Amino acid sequence: MKHGVFPFSRFLKEYDVWEFHPMDQGGRLVQLQLVGSEKDVDTVTALRRPDFFSPWGDPIQWDRLETTELEKSVWLNRWYYLPCLARLYSITGDRSYLDDLLKLFRRWCVENPAPHDLPDCFRSGRYIWKDMQVAWRTQNLIWCFFLGRTGFSSTEQQELVDSIVVHARVLHAYFGEQPLSVGNHQSHGAVAMLHAAVLFPESAGASYWRDKALKILDHHIEAAFFADGNSIELCPGYYPFIAANFRDAYLLCDANNVSLSARWQERLAQFHQFMRQIQQPDGTMPPINDSSETPTGLSLRILAEVLGVHADLEPGGSVCFADSQQAVMRDKTTADAAYVFLDAGAAWRAHWHGGKLGFHFWHGGRPCLVDSGVCNYDDLLRVQWYMKPEAHNTVLVDGLGDADVARRFSADLTDSGSRLGGWQSTPEYDRAIMSTEAFQALPTPVSWTRQLLFLKKRQWIVVVDRLDSATGHEYRWLFHFAPTTLRTSALGKQAFTGFGDHNLLLAPFCPERFAHMEVRQGHVNQRSRDLSAPVTSFVARGTCLNVAFIAMPVNGHELPSLRLQQTEDAGGLSLKIELETETVELMIPNSSSEVRIKAAKSTGLKSEVTYV
Secondary structure, eight states: OOOOOOTTHHHHTTSOHHHHSOOOHHHHHHHHHHTSOOOHHHHHHHHTSTTTTGGGTTTTOTTTTTTTOHHHHHHHHTTTTHHHHHHHHHHHOOHHHHHHHHHHHHHHHHHSOOOSOHHHHHHSSOOTTSTHHHHHHHHHHHHHHHHSTTTSOHHHHHHHHHHHHHHHHHHHHHHTTSOOOOSHHHHHHHHHHHHHHHHSTTSTTHHHHHHHHHHHHHHHHHHTBOTTSOBTTOOGGGHHHHHHHHHHHHHHHHHTTOOOOTHHHHHHHHHHHHHHHHOOTTSBOOOOSSOOOOBOHHHHHHHHHHHTOOOOOSOOSOEEETTTTEEEEESOSSTTOOEEEEEOOOOOTTTOOSOTTEEEEEETTEEEEOOOOOOOTTSTHIIIIITSGGGSSOEEETTBOSOOGGGTTOSOTTTTOOEEEEEEEOSSEEEEEEEEOGGGGSSSOEEEEEEEEEETTTTEEEEEEEEEESSOEEEEEEEEBOSOOEEEETTTTEEEEOOSSEEEEEEESOGGGOSEEEEEEEEEEETTEEEEEEEEEEEEEESSEEEEEEEEEEESSOOOOOEEEEEEETTEEEEEEEOSSEEEEEEEESSSSOOEEEEEEOOOOOOOOOOO
């Protein structure tokens, strides 16, 4: 039986399957709920529990959850777990792993034969034999073949190959007939098709699979990314998965003498640079839009090895992704760095959340003011909370956010009209100027511009919002904290976190402008776990407002003595921060001129705020 060169064995001797090739986010969120880990040993241990398959019935009903928990249903039918068994065999020689693999594989094939009428199948509401389910099964089964090849008999090998060929034909019929798009399902389907074509080149149709796969991938490598390297889908959590798809396609072609253009290496280098720049201080991707905290370390290390470049895993400095309207601010590149992710990215139909002009802030090795992330897509909380503007650090006008989930983002890709239109980065500070046209659709339109200033030496962030309208509106500012307790001040309308070490003080410069401050419990998602976390909201009424907040890191539990002052004139906004040891004055111009920062020593300030 002739087959091509499988180029991943050297990596899979060292790395777990889902370390080497990160899952898509839908699969990862279910994996973490069902198994609690992405490690091969943990997956197989869970798989061997007597009750593991009970959600799908006894005996297993493979499509039982399609209409109620689709993501959990497709997780089962994509065979994410089979290559974990094969890899454990490859490093231990224990045949029982292959026996378990074959038992599940054969049972599935007997109970889910390939449909005879593929067009009818693709039009149907059933998911098992279309789209990403077929792509993942093709890829996973091929990996099983090569990882377990020394332990499979020739009959067993042929059994696997026969199924791979059937799957590849279905893939070609499904994705090969589609118009070219930019979504990750199509590009991943092409990668799976390429696996089958180059690794089993004598299969009938292999040359057609290869040519179609390369046509799709050549299109996606240009059209599915912004010029700045960001993915069109604007979901950082998906990025390692998408980058791995193109990396693996590159390795397959390189090992099997399939020529690719020089553009492929250029894009792979850009993927490496983007992940290095955007990663959080703990080496994970930020949970923006439909994203979880996908690790980046191995993705960066393997890409560096493939490209033959230095494995620089530490992040770069501050960077603005001007084409995709997102940015990262940092004071340094170490694990204890302060980190701010800003999101003004335009709407994408599949994975976009409301609440643009929001931000996600780390200090002291942990997230403090956070984007809420996303839960398992099956969970109603995704639509009822995580996708809504209310789940983000944003502003509501008359109770409305910049997007309405009920409309399912059916407008064009610039639905909210959000923009990151100004950027400055100096050794002293970073400054982003963002705006949105979302509230222009109100009966009395509202213009909203947000400036976020990051003072690097002090790790402070200052948020300045200007809202303008011809008539009065209710404006509500939302700030989401990571899970913690909050101490609050009714007089100063301030909030102070109750973390064990590094804490954060959030305060408005003009508390008298707000009718009230409220604290309630919302949700954040961490590693596919929904957690309760406090949300502060500040409410004011008016026509035109220009308000500022400071988020000030504090080491320890002691509240700083603090006095804030805000004034404005035709030139811009002046902010004064008086502490016990220093006074800092900021002049933030209305123009794109640089911010002026003046600091002087001070003594004797006493706090005028009482916390409860």
